[in-house]
Amino acid sequence: MKKLIGKTAWLWCLIAIPVYAQKTAFKPVFTNMTEFGVLLGQVRYNVTNISENVSKRQNITAQTFNGVQLRPKLALGATVGVDWYNSALLMPVCAGVRYDLAQPGKKNLRVFTSLDTGYGFTWLNEDPTGYETRGGWVIAPGIGFRIGRPQNANFILSLSYKRQEAEADKPLAWNEIYKIENRVYNRLAFRLGLSF
Amino acid sequence: MRRTLYFLLGIVLVGLNGCTDKCKETRTFRQFTPRTFTIAQVRMGVQAEPARTLVNPGKIYTKDGFLLINEIKEGIHIIDNRNPSSPKTVAFLRIPGNGDMAIRNNVLYADSFMDLVAFDISDPQNIRELNRVKDVFQNGQFDGGYWSLNAQQELINDQKVDYVTQTVSTDCESGVTNGGCANCAVFDSRGGFVQNFSSTMSGSNAPAPSTNGTGGSMARFTLYDNYLYTVSQSDMQLFDIKTPADPKKGNKISMGWGIETIFPYKDKLFIGSQTGMQIFDNSNPEKPVRMSTFDHARVCDPVVVYEDKAYVTLRSGTTCQGFTNQLDVVDVSNLYSPRLLKSYPMKNPHGLGIDFPNLFICEGAYGLKTFNASDAMKIDELEHLEGFNAYDVIPLGKSLLLIGQDGFYQYDYSNPRKLKLLSKIPVQRPYPAS
Numbered sequence: 067m068k069k070l071i072g073k074t075a076w077l078w079c080l081i082a083i084p085v086y087a088q089k090t091a092f093k094p095v096f097t098n099m100t101e102f103g104v105l106l107g108q109v110r111y112n113v114t115n116i117s118e119n120v121s122k123r124q125n126i127t128a129q130t131f132n133g134v135q136l137r138p139k140l141a142l143g144a145t146v147g148v149d150w151y152n153s154a155l156l157m158p159v160c161a162g163v164r165y166d167l168a169q170p171g172k173k174n175l176r177v178f179t180s181l182d183t184g185y186g187f188t189w190l191n192e193d194p195t196g197y198e199t200r201g202g203w204v205i206a207p208g209i210g211f212r213i214g215r216p217q218n219a220n221f222i223l224s225l226s227y228k229r230q231e232a233e234a235d236k237p238l239a240w241n242e243i244y245k246i247e248n249r250v251y252n253r254l255a256f257r258l259g260l261s262f
Numbered sequence: 263m264r265r266t267l268y269f270l271l272g273i274v275l276v277g278l279n280g281c282t283d284k285c286k287e288t289r290t291f292r293q294f295t296p297r298t299f300t301i302a303q304v305r306m307g308v309q310a311e312p313a314r315t316l317v318n319p320g321k322i323y324t325k326d327g328f329l330l331i332n333e334i335k336e337g338i339h340i341i342d343n344r345n346p347s348s349p350k351t352v353a354f355l356r357i358p359g360n361g362d363m364a365i366r367n368n369v370l371y372a373d374s375f376m377d378l379v380a381f382d383i384s385d386p387q388n389i390r391e392l393n394r395v396k397d398v399f400q401n402g403q404f405d406g407g408y409w410s411l412n413a414q415q416e417l418i419n420d421q422k423v424d425y426v427t428q429t430v431s432t433d434c435e436s437g438v439t440n441g442g443c444a445n446c447a448v449f450d451s452r453g454g455f456v457q458n459f460s461s462t463m464s465g466s467n468a469p470a471p472s473t474n475g476t477g478g479s480m481a482r483f484t485l486y487d488n489y490l491y492t493v494s495q496s497d498m499q500l501f502d503i504k505t506p507a508d509p510k511k512g513n514k515i516s517m518g519w520g521i522e523t524i525f526p527y528k529d530k531l532f533i534g535s536q537t538g539m540q541i542f543d544n545s546n547p548e549k550p551v552r553m554s555t556f557d558h559a560r561v562c563d564p565v566v567v568y569e570d571k572a573y574v575t576l577r578s579g580t581t582c583q584g585f586t587n588q589l590d591v592v593d594v595s596n597l598y599s600p601r602l603l604k605s606y607p608m609k610n611p612h613g614l615g616i617d618f619p620n621l622f623i624c625e626g627a628y629g630l631k632t633f634n635a636s637d638a639m640k641i642d643e644l645e646h647l648e649g650f651n652a653y654d655v656i657p658l659g660k661s662l663l664l665i666g667q668d669g670f671y672q673y674d675y676s677n678p679r680k681l682k683l684l685s686k687i688p689v690q691r692p693y694p695a696s
């Protein structure tokens with residue numbers, strides 16, 4: 067417990083000290099980043115000795131990050147989204163970080179990275195009779211551009227990787243006793259959006 | 263530096279998984295292998311053995327503080343349950359091909375493939391075979407596997423059931439990848455049908471000195487007056503048990519296909535079938551007469567009755583097909599024309615039991631629900647116990663017997679809003695619990 071407190075205090079110092087180190091005090095402000103895009107992936111299935119299938123997957127995704135711009139480059143907050151997979155409608159609720167890596171040539175273009183992790187819920191999902199889908203852990207690291215002046219609303223383009231776990235109970239055929247599907251969606255997400 | 267690390271981490275993450283969805287379906291299913299025994303082997307196989315653990319429990323039956331749990335196709339566990347907080351397994355009675363049982367006085371009736379066997383159970387430590395009615399059942403089904411009698415050659419053709427677990431990669435679309443056989447109808451031997459013919463009720467109907475046990479769910483055997491009623495998939499076979507130790511073959515009544523269970527209430531017999539509920543007038547116990555049929559969707563449909571209401575649960579899945587999961591309350595005050603009063607949605611109802619006004623419904627993998635059924639139009643849920651599998655229940659006035667995939671449980675339901683677990687006998691399943 068003591069160790070944990072120590073660690074937490076140390077972490078807070080890491081975040082806080084640079085804030086105070088700045089010459090003109092930066093005032094934390096609310097920040098929002100709302101994006102809409104596609105999740106691209108593929109799946110290999112029915113693998114047997116004589117055959118296998120591979121098919122490509124494209125799904126729609128939307129998410130909104132709401133947080134606090136703690137430092138000029140760092141924002142912490144929560145990300146809530148909706149992912150329309152073919153057989154599940156998941157709602158990831160995550161803790162998120164946005165960090166500006168660079169502002170090449172000091173122009174109105176900034177490169178940022180993002181990391182969101184949390185749990186994908188099935189609140190919005192409607193299962194067919196006999197099916198029961200449960201969500202799971204989700205993690206999404208990514209990189210993107212913000213176009214626009216830092217004090218204005220910006221246009222965003224981002225590319226991220228998303229790993230979403232889920233599982234589903236399936237209806238049983240006449241000779242079956244138990245059937246469960248463990249799913250891991252590994253997708254590339256390409257998104258467009260706005261931030262302010 | 264940190265930036266490079268971050269990129270590397272990203273690349274590793276992507277590299278490890280690619281952009282490929284990984285979906286694995288794990289399923290456990292029954293695999294059937296044909297095998298044949300001689301009738302002599304079956305008849306020689308009956309014997310009392312030391313107590314053993316529950317593996318594949320079927321029906322439950324209780325009488326005078328003793329509890330009988332069927333081990334599907336193997337025999338009967340005898341359990342001393344005079345103290346529900348600590349039940350003791352006493353013995354295991356090996357009966358090849360056993361699935362059902364009923365007790366009148368000190369005589370236990372049990373099926374053994376083609377025969378009906380009577381046992382003297384006055385001393386549970388020393389059970390003796392009294393008599394048997396030979397070659398009375400022609401075929402049947404246990405845990406999805408069928409058997410049939412070949413009387414000429416004195417053979418039983420049976421299907422051995424093995425449990426196989428396999429994992430396959432799927433397309434994450436949860437569609438039916440292993441179709442099974444959509445039109446195959448197989449009876450669900452432990453489909454979870456619960457009946458509560460309370461001992462007082464049976465007692466008052468039966469001739470005074472006779473005492474019957476309290477029947478387990480899903481029962482295909484029941485006692486009334488001087489008769490033992492057994493239902494097969496299509497017929498009702500009566501046995502005359504005027505002399506309990508010496509059962510005699512009685513009438514056989516054809517009932518149509520898909521018969522699952524039999525539930526006596528007063529002088530009526532309620533027969534649960536896969537397509538409906540049939541009501542028989544049993545005022546002449548030797549010759550029950552069909553009064554009416556209440557039809558519904560093709561699903562499994564356990565029934566319990568209290569006064570002029572019948573509670574029927576409809577369940578989809580497994581062998582039952584259909585896509586209905588609900589509790590139907592049926593007005594049976596006019597036995598010639600049963601009328602649906604109201605349906606309540608359920609998740610996956612299996613057995614049910616009523617100790618009015620308490621109604622208990624097993625929800626399969628979703629646990630047990632307790633309801634207050636005093637108003638048929640407004641059945642309230644009192645408690646929902648989760649985290650275990652429940653498929654069969656018998657309320658005994660104060661304690662509740664419940665069997666599920668991972669154990670046999672006893673609850674005290676003196677406060678129906680908060681059931682108290684009294685004891686549990688674990689089950690060692692041959693496959694992972696769902």
